[in-house]
Amino acid sequence: MKFMESSTANTLIFLSAIPISVLAFLITIHFIQKNRIKEREDRMMIYVFDIDGTLTIAGDRLNELKKDPPDWDRFYDRCDEDEPNQAIINLLRILDLDDHQILLLTGRRESCRKKTITYFEDHGVPVRCMDLVMRPDGNHEKGAVLKPKLFNEWARNRGLHKIDKSRFLFFEDASSVTKIWRELGYTCCQVEEGDF
């Protein structure tokens, strides 16, 4: 407490030594900068990208799901074999240049995180500067059920749950997930005809 009082007294002594015109100038600059930050935050968009079928193109590993029973472990384990969906990756990189928020929201298991990060870094996506939200290991919910839950939790944690829905834009391939985002009032660009 004594430290705080002494600190406040020192600040007051320091401020009283500054000419009033300089003080007024500094306060004006402070409020101009504050307004600029607020304007930038108000303009900020949040782009939400799915991974499988949106940023990447799953090829041969889809055969793991045609087995009886489907081999989900092998399917996820081979996630780094996908081809990049270069057009969508290029778009993501452009959107990332302009101070917007990017979220990668995927039904891939959390256990694929390391492979996923390495894959995107190899393809020029600065994924460590973005949020990557993944399916918890052991979770088997359908994407259309799981993704809104993960998204809502992420938005709450980021303090973004109350901002206007027009500031979110989703990219997704699965028809079922695209439908959910649209039903929830968001704009979703479906990049493939993912009829599942």
Ligand SMILES: [Mg+2]
């Ligand atoms: Mg997908």
